[in-house]
Amino acid sequence: KQEVTQIPAALSVPEGENLVLNCSFTDSAIYNLQWFRQDPGKGLTSLLLIQSSQREQTSGRLNASLDKSSGRSTLYIAASQPGDSATYLCAVTRSSSNTGKLIFGQGTTLQVKP
């Protein structure tokens, strides 16, 4: 059974810091991995999608890496800003699944202080 874990559960940093959010999954047979952002009371915004054959993806100040063999992904946020404050969710789809359903971690709640 695939389980997704995100550490830490919460993180508070001063503005301008670079930071890393961690995601681990128990079954390395994934199809892809996606990072989302969720603001309080809002929906999910897709940040980065990494296919199983890829090692990393970048978008602006965000960089996500994937190491399938060790069952890990990291989301790196450079030069953090107060507007980055949100909950960040990691989710995987399994290779063995032909439905493509996402299995989510519990999220990391980030607070960036001005």
Add this chain to the structure above:
Amino acid sequence: NAGVMQNPRHLVRRRGQEARLRCSPMKGHSHVYWYRQLPEEGLKFMVYLQKENIIDESGMPKERFSAEFPKEGPSILRIQQVVRGDSAAYFCASSPDREHGYTFGSGTRLTVV
């Protein structure tokens, strides 16, 4: 492209009533997924549909819950005889295929009183 549209944004129902949640996927997306986010819990898969077909309903409670995605119109998640434990945020996501990831709607927040 208006994105994934869910309505209503907020829904209040008394115990025993029915709740109907609607989701219009992005244009060109034929795959629709419903997820539930209970308070203090993560997002859990409920059901996956393509036009007129339920493909995977393994995450949906067997009783009181049903879903459809008709040939015309939005996908509907229906909860009959709601109970307080059904209070949650229900999210819909759509995708054109597995390779392109998912776009989520803003969710419907159901409160059962």
